[in-house]
Amino acid sequence: DVKVTQSSRYLVKRTGEKVFLECVQDMDHENMFWYRQDPGLGLRLIYFSYDVKMKEKGDIPEGYSVSREKKERFSLILESASTNQTSMYLCASTPPPGGLNYGYTFGSGTRLTVV
Amino acid sequence: AQTVTQSQPEMSVQEAETVTLSCTYDTSESDYYLFWYKQPPSRQMILVIRQEAYKQQNATENRFSVNFQKAAKSFSLKISDSQLGDAAMYFCAYRRTFGNEKLTFGTGTRLTIIP
Secondary structure, X not given: OOOEEEOOOEEEEOOOOOEEEOEEEOOOOOEEEEEXXXXXXXXXXXXXXXXXXXXEEOOOOOOXXXXXXXXXXXXXXEOOOOHHHOEEEEEEEEOOOOOOOOOOEEOOOEEEEEO | OOEEEOOOOEEEEXXXXXXXXXXXXXXXOOOEEEEEEEEOOOOOXXXXXXXXXXXXXXXXXXXXXXXXEOOOOEEEEEEOOOOHHHOEXXXXXXXXXXXXXXXXXXXXXXXEEEO
């Protein structure tokens, strides 16, 4: 069964800390994504990557950066955590479109609290 | 820019009854995918059903079916014979077929099943 694994289910960090959220997929997918989920706002795209060392900004990239050194791993970095970054973070991956089972596979999320 | 609208923040249905969740979207593209995702309390996003815009036939997966009206830009999800395990947040999502693979989500509908 295909998997996207996020390293932490819950995380509590202090304001100003540098925070790393890790995501690993075992499906050899080219495309990986980081979304933020907030009540009433749905999921909003922070960054995505379509290849190793390639990245593109999503809709809300401010205050975040990403790293993709290996195909299977996509990291989200909060350079200096702030309380307004308290949220649920979801990682996803997907192959190129067109396959019979095409769709996004999501991790189980990291609930980050910044105090 | 593409937008996805779910106008029902919450819905409830009696167990074994049928419920329909609404979704509308806005796009100037002619080729795209539409998805319904389910997010139960476990937080794992699960793909429920997928529709490719070029296909006129509505997608069906067991008790789940869609009513895809391309001209009206409407994509509703019908759940038949509702079960307690169907209780979850449901998200409608869009992505264009060509170009970057960004998924645009609606704000979600929380479905409650009444025993």
